[in-house]
Amino acid sequence: MAGIYLHIPFCKQRCNYCDFYKVLSLEHTERFTEALKSELIERTNYLDSASVHTIYFGGGTPSVLTYEQFNTIFETVFQQYTVDEDAEITLEANPDDLTSEYLHMLSGLPFNRLSIGIQSFDDAELKAVNRRHSAKQAIQAVNDARKAGFENISIDLIYGLPRQSFEQWQQNLEQAFRLKPEHISAYGLTYEEGTGLWKQREKGIVTELPDELMLRMYRYMLQQMSEKGYDAYEISNFALAGCKSRHNSSYWEMIPYLGVGPSAHSYNGSSRQWNKPNLLSYMQGFEQHSYTPEVEMLTENDAYNDFVMVRLRTREGIDLNVLKNKYGQPYYEWCLAQADVYCSSGHLTRTDNRLHLTLDGIEISNSIIASLMKTD
Ligand SMILES: C[S@@+](CC[C@H](N)C(=O)[O-])C[C@H]1O[C@@H](n2cnc3c(N)ncnc32)[C@H](O)[C@@H]1O
Ligand code: SF4
Known part of the structure; x- marks a missing residue:
């Protein structure tokens, strides 16, 4: 798909x-x-x-x-x-x-x-x-x-x-x-x-x-x-x-997509690609057969961070079993440890092994997402 x-x-x-x-x-x-x-x-x-x-x-x-x-x-x-x-x-x-x-x-x-x-x-x-x-x-x-x-x-x-x-x-x-x-x-x-x-x-x-x-x-x-x-x-x-x-x-749901046109982004699970935001160079690139998209190969951290960022904004939240299967035990433990303080403060809830934002959590969703992310 x-x-x-x-x-x-x-x-x-x-x-x-x-x-x-x-x-x-x-x-x-x-x-x-x-x-x-x-x-x-x-x-x-x-x-x-x-x-x-x-x-x-x-x-x-x-x-x-x-x-x-x-x-x-x-x-x-x-x-x-x-x-x-x-x-x-x-x-x-x-x-x-x-x-x-x-x-x-x-x-x-x-x-x-x-x-x-x-x-x-x-x-x-x-x-x-x-x-x-x-x-x-x-x-x-x-x-x-x-x-x-x-x-x-x-x-x-x-x-x-x-x-x-x-x-x-x-x-x-x-x-x-x-x-x-x-x-x-x-x-x-x-x-x-x-x-x-x-x-x-x-x-x-x-x-x-x-x-x-x-x-x-x-x-x-x-x-x-x-x-x-x-x-x-x-x-x-x-x-x-x-x-x-x-x-x-x-x-x-992190389904692959191809984005075409200037500034469009693409994602296929292993890389992100994007076109520069410039109409003229975009058109010239194809006319002169010299077009190449910008490419970034996704590291393990990138892939996990993308998952946390997109899933936490949804009503279904983060399925912790899926997280563990996809990214492994260390990421699973990191996520739980980071989430702990927000669960205690009522900004996150954990039900059926899923993490969800509460209404109070939605209001500070950007900072919660940032703390669940993993940097090198
Ligand atoms: C690509 S934009 C615009 C689509 C279309 N050209 C239009 O103007 O209706 C898609 C949507 O993002 C939202 N949006 C864009 N910039 C925003 C901003 N600075 N703050 C909040 N919403 C924004 C608007 O609701 C907009 O309809
Ligand atoms: S500037 Fe263009 S893309 Fe942006 S909101 Fe207005 S009409 Fe839509």
């Missing part, structure tokens, strides 16, 4: 919190599609003939591509890889791209899941982070996607946006539930170094919301998700029954 991630690095406008790799011109979409095609052909062996059960177009903004460009990419994927008949095939899309015509076009392609980046249903909040769309457009996009036949829709939200009040977050969630998406990803706003928002904070134009308010928003969300039937299967991901993102789950 394996996944394919395709990074489509184009955006029409820069949202001020975002540090994903992108360029702000659509000039090279055609040339990029050809390079992507070459990469898909050249790197077929990375997945070692494993069947592909998820394909994810992420960005940037994949919803700037045309029917012909998607078609070229799909043809290459289906020719080069064995794709499961019931593969989950997701398109990450921005609401303002999802016109009825565009959705109609998409419904003629193999996509069976849409992940719509809404972030907020409040126009002032959207404006403060330089989003291109309005709340009305976001609602319309979800409704039109339904009309176009999409039955598996996810929406992305961000809480803790600049000047957001608790009540505004409550209203955002209420609006989200009214749309009944199958899946919701909701992230706390992070101030990424070098972004517009980071600079605004440095100049004192915006201030981060206090930790207590962020926690109150998160706790309220957990309670509401549970009431509305959304399973909190990962710290930031919620799904109605049967609608977990198989692609995201694969990352947490």
Whole structure:
């Protein structure tokens, strides 16, 4: 089993919190599609003939591509890889791209899941982070996607946006539930170094919301998700029954994936590979047959650390038997010894030989994960 991630690095406008790799011109979409095609052909062996059960177009903004460009990419994927008949095939899309015509076009392609980046249903909040769309457009996009036949829709939200009040977050969630998406990803706003928002904070134009308010928003969300039937299967991901993102789950289950496009990462259990975040050198690399990905062979510590990091964020937590079988007794003992203090303080629980974050633990998950990791 394996996944394919395709990074489509184009955006029409820069949202001020975002540090994903992108360029702000659509000039090279055609040339990029050809390079992507070459990469898909050249790197077929990375997945070692494993069947592909998820394909994810992420960005940037994949919803700037045309029917012909998607078609070229799909043809290459289906020719080069064995794709499961019931593969989950997701398109990450921005609401303002999802016109009825565009959705109609998409419904003629193999996509069976849409992940719509809404972030907020409040126009002032959207404006403060330089989003291109309005709340009305976001609602319309979800409704039109339904009309176009999409039955598996996810929406992305961000809480803790600049000047957001608790009540505004409550209203955002209420609006989200009214749309009944199958899946919701909701992230706390992070101030990424070098972004517009980071600079605004440095100049004192915006201030981060206090930790207590962020926690109150998160706790309220957990309670509401549970009431509305959304399973909190990962710290930031919620799904109605049967609608977990198989692609995201694969990352947490450490299933191999091939990431193509500039800045994309790949993992196959023994190595991590990644493409430099540079569109021009990416395209030139394939045109001149001189492309090579960056490669890092995984040490035992790396493999164990990856396992701890991804598993602890999930509701199932770390299965200690699996840990022992995969990485051996010394890692197992190290993990237990490090976890001990958090079990005593109520941040971790151990049941059925699994380690889980408690609600208090989720709030300091990054530091718990860091202490369970092993460095040389
Ligand atoms: C690749 S990004 C954007 C996808 C799409 N281009 C869009 O704008 O909707 C995927 C998601 O990560 C989340 N995200 C990106 N940067 C973030 C940040 N600094 N803090 C919190 N969430 C962030 C947003 O919810 C976003 O929809
Ligand atoms: S959030 Fe999405 S649209 Fe905005 S800059 Fe990032 S990738 Fe582009």
